[in-house]
Amino acid sequence: MQRVKIKELLGNTTxxxxxxxxxxxxxxxxxxxxxxxxxxxxxxxxxxxxxxDVSLDNYAEVVKLTTxxxxxVEGRLVASPGKGQKWEIHADHMDIISMAPEDYPLxxxxxxDEFLRTIAHLRPRTNKYGAMFRIRSEMALAxxxxxxxxxxxxxxxxxxxxxxxxxxxxxFRVTNLDLAxxxxxxxxxxxxxFFGQExxxxxxxxxxxxxxxxxxxxxxxxxxxxxxxxxxxxxxVAEFWMLEPEMAFCDLDGNMDHGEELIxxxxxxxxxxxxxxxxxxxxxxxxxxxxxxxxxxxxPYERITYAQAVDILLKSGKRFEYKVESGIDLQSxxxxxxxxxxxxxxxFLTHYPKTIKPFYMxxxxxxxxxxxxxxxxxxxxxxxxxxxxxxRLDVLxxxxxxxxxxxEAYWWYLDSRRFGSxxxxxxxxxxxxxxxxxxGVTNIxxxxxxxxxxxxxxx
RNA sequence: UCCCCAGUAGCUCAGUCGGCAGAGCGUGUGGCUGUUAACCACAUUGUCCGCGGUUCAAAUCCGUGCUGGGGAGCCA
Numbered sequence: 310m311q312r313v314k315i316k317e318l319l320g321n322t323t324x325x326x327x328x329x330x331x332x333x334x335x336x337x338x339x340x341x342x343x344x345x346x347x348x349x350x351x352x353x354x355x356x357x358x359x360x361x362d363v364s365l366d367n368y369a370e371v372v373k374l375t376t377x378x379x380x381x382v383e384g385r386l387v388a389s390p391g392k393g394q395k396w397e398i399h400a401d402h403m404d405i406i407s408m409a410p411e412d413y414p415l416x417x418x419x420x421x422d423e424f425l426r427t428i429a430h431l432r433p434r435t436n437k438y439g440a441m442f443r444i445r446s447e448m449a450l451a452x453x454x455x456x457x458x459x460x461x462x463x464x465x466x467x468x469x470x471x472x473x474x475x476x477x478x479x480x481f482r483v484t485n486l487d488l489a490x491x492x493x494x495x496x497x498x499x500x501x502x503f504f505g506q507e508x509x510x511x512x513x514x515x516x517x518x519x520x521x522x523x524x525x526x527x528x529x530x531x532x533x534x535x536x537x538x539x540x541x542x543x544x545x546v547a548e549f550w551m552l553e554p555e556m557a558f559c560d561l562d563g564n565m566d567h568g569e570e571l572i573x574x575x576x577x578x579x580x581x582x583x584x585x586x587x588x589x590x591x592x593x594x595x596x597x598x599x600x601x602x603x604x605x606x607x608x609p610y611e612r613i614t615y616a617q618a619v620d621i622l623l624k625s626g627k628r629f630e631y632k633v634e635s636g637i638d639l640q641s642x643x644x645x646x647x648x649x650x651x652x653x654x655x656x657f658l659t660h661y662p663k664t665i666k667p668f669y670m671x672x673x674x675x676x677x678x679x680x681x682x683x684x685x686x687x688x689x690x691x692x693x694x695x696x697x698x699x700x701r702l703d704v705l706x707x708x709x710x711x712x713x714x715x716x717e718a719y720w721w722y723l724d725s726r727r728f729g730s731x732x733x734x735x736x737x738x739x740x741x742x743x744x745x746x747x748x749g750v751t752n753i754x755x756x757x758x759x760x761x762x763x764x765x766x767x768x
Numbered sequence: 769u770c771c772c773c774a775g776u777a778g779c780u781c782a783g784u785c786g787g788c789a790g791a792g793c794g795u796g797u798g799g800c801u802g803u804u805a806a807c808c809a810c811a812u813u814g815u816c817c818g819c820g821g822u823u824c825a826a827a828u829c830c831g832u833g834c835u836g837g838g839g840a841g842c843c844a
Contacts, residue, residue: 338803345803358804375795391802416779416794418805423836424779478843539769540842551844630840641840694844739844752837764835
């Protein structure tokens with residue numbers, strides 16, 4: 310007989326004479342002549358109640374089943390007379406696949422997120438993390454679905470890169486040199502290394518994506534990204550996933566339109582396809598989450614310039630720990646004030662001073678600002694960072710000179726501006742930060758299966 | 769990396785002025801019950817984070833290290 314998943318059984322409209330389910334016991338309660346157990350197989354948040362009758366030949370074993378044990382149940386799906394569930398299974402036969410000993414760390418009670426992080430290999434067996442990672446899976450799929458519907462192509466940008474100056478922060482070095490030998494000799498020659506030069510893990514697929522946007526039109530990359538920064542916050546991990554769309558013939562406004570459409574699409578998808586899992590978060594993680602989601606989907610996002618933002622902050626009358634000053638990058642408290650307090654919804658900030666932004670962003674006519682765009686959202690801060698790219702070769706080369714970047718290393722990048730250059734735009738969206746946004750989870754370590762942070766790479 | 773807070777039973781935490789190590793939950797045993805975070809009774813569990821110091825005496829005070837959390841910087 311074929312195993313049926315619990316998600317499917319719970320959605321049944323009629324009783325069934327014979328079903329086969331397999332899963333893990335979440336909890337068990339004994340009655341005089343039978344035992345109730347909650348069975349979960351990971352297919353959905355809900356458990357199915359299984360009733361084992363004393364007449365089962367292995368009933369003596371069944372009543373010893375502990376939380377975490379794995380069983381296989383053959384029985385009848387019947388309407389439940391008890392409160393709290395529509396269906397239950399009356400077991401005709403029960404195989405114990407494996408018993409979990411009494412030191413199984415997950416108890417049938419609430420555990421702290423901090424404790425569950427220390428058992429990251431077991432936490433997906435809890436309601437909250439099971440729901441979290443089903444949502445994560447569904448959102449990854451939704452990204453591909455969104456882009457397929459829009460005619461974008463999915464680009465696999467390289468994870469190992471030769472560029473050591475992409476400007477997005479500290480990189481992880483990739484090498485197969487004998488480091489012990491290097492240490493004793495005190496000499497290290499990158500030309501002896503695997504690639505004949507320095508290599509690092511990627512901090513962004515953007516430059517690759519630009520090349521393909523200027524070929525396939527609209528593309529996106531979606532994959533792991535690495536930052537070796539020693540940042541210990543609830544919003545940073547060393548390995549995370551980033552979505553980076555890149556669009557030819559697209560200006561800054563088109564870029565913002567796209568970002569807004571993306572977030573609305575993904576959020577709506579989560580509300581429709583992950584309703585049950587999401588309900589756990591609206592109930593137990595963030596009581597105001599329904600409202601957050603509704604704003605994300607229904608409200609038009611605010612669009613202001615950096616100068617207007619500075620103006621709002623200065624006129625707010627609020628005392629900030631860091632002084633607001635034109636020409637200086639906004640601090641976390643400023644970003645949060647704008648999105649959380651002032652607008653109470655996502656807000657695009659554009660036209661940043663060129664002095665605080667990277668070389669590839671398009672210089673505006675004022676020659677002071679660039680066509681950058683950040684999307685700030687309540688609680689998280691920056692969730693999208695992007696720009697219209699500088700497509701004019703001479704302007705780009707001037708900028709690189711100003712910033713002391715070696716043109717030779719970027720010969721191929723500059724080639725794209727030499728041969729059929731067109732206006733184009735793109736951005737990066739932190740996938741984990743998006744998951745935090747729609748679930749209300751406040752620590753990024755809790756939306757990553759096995760998080761990597763400074764000093765921590767267990768599992 | 770900087771600032772702040774914490775570390776006591778498997779988990780969550782209390783522990784007063786420095787004077788015998790505690791509770792709830794879990795787990796085990798028994799009872800009860802179409803139960804559902806079941807309930808009732810009894811039992812069980814300690815490197816009080818490590819190292820050093822002060823003291824007749826340290827979970828408690830001091831120093832230091834480690835780990836975790838919150839915030840900041842950097843960013844997605």
